[in-house]
Amino acid sequence: MKAPGDKVDDLLGLDAEGREVRLSDYPGKKIALYFYPKDNTPGCTAEACSLRDGYEALIAAGYQVIGVSVDSATSHQKFAAKHSLPFPLIADTDHRLVEEMGVWGEKSMCGRKYMGTFRTTFIIGPDAVVLEVFGPKQVKTKEHAEQILKL
Numbered sequence: 001m002k003a004p005g006d007k008v009d010d011l012l013g014l015d016a017e018g019r020e021v022r023l024s025d026y027p028g029k030k031i032a033l034y035f036y037p038k039d040n041t042p043g044c045t046a047e048a049c050s051l052r053d054g055y056e057a058l059i060a061a062g063y064q065v066i067g068v069s070v071d072s073a074t075s076h077q078k079f080a081a082k083h084s085l086p087f088p089l090i091a092d093t094d095h096r097l098v099e100e101m102g103v104w105g106e107k108s109m110c111g112r113k114y115m116g117t118f119r120t121t122f123i124i125g126p127d128a129v130v131l132e133v134f135g136p137k138q139v140k141t142k143e144h145a146e147q148i149l150k151l
Contacts, residue, residue: 001102054145
């Protein structure tokens with residue numbers, strides 16, 4: 001997994017509308033790049049809504065929020081519309097970004113093992129270097145915006 005001090009590639013991926021999303025699209029901003037397992041699941045919805053509700057405060061504090069999951073662009077469009085999400089969602093259907101950032105791996109639920117995305121948020125500085133990482137056990141889905149604002 002990428003750690004503080006690691007460099008992140010400029011091109012992150014394509015958003016739900018098929019547009020390229022780059023770190024350089026947000027000069028001078030810190031990026032809260034958050035990875036989540038699946039659109040419209042309880043934890044992922046709570047996290048997205050926390051970031052939506054705290055979006056104005058995050059912007060005022062110099063952040064840009066970008067979400068990432070391996071769901072399709074169509075799924076992201078429906079998820080963003082249903083919950084009025086004001087930030088881009090990257091459709092990482094080829095798993096390039098989740099693998100590059102080190103958040104894709106084996107998970108288990110009810111004794112069943114499967115591959116999936118570990119809920120993780122990277123705070124990336126204007127110089128494309130990771131500043132902070134909230135790992136899967138650290139992210140509080142209902143309070144995630146507040147967690148970021150406390151940095």
